[in-house]
Amino acid sequence: xxxxxxxSTPPFLAIWFRCCHAYGRLYRTVDGGMYQGRCPRCGCSVxxxxxxxxxxxxxxxxx
Numbered sequence: 001x002x003x004x005x006x007x008s009t010p011p012f013l014a015i016w017f018r019c020c021h022a023y024g025r026l027y028r029t030v031d032g033g034m035y036q037g038r039c040p041r042c043g044c045s046v047x048x049x050x051x052x053x054x055x056x057x058x059x060x061x062x063x
Contacts, residue, residue: 020040034049048060
C-alpha cells in the first residue's frame with residue numbers, strides 16, 4: 001500500500017553518526033519491525049528495533 005500520496009516521506013528516525021560526525025536517517029522496514037540504515041560517509045550499518053516499552057524519541061546517536 002505504500003506511504004500515502006506521492007511526495008510523502010516514509011517513517012524515519014534521525015541519527016547522529018559519531019563515527020563520521022554526520023547526520024543520517026534510519027527508515028522503517030517494510031515489515032515494520034525495525035528502523036535500519038547506514039552512515040552516509042563510511043557505510044556503518046545501524047538498526048533500531050520497534051517494540052512495546054520503547055521510547056518516543058526520534059533523534060539518536062550511533063557509532
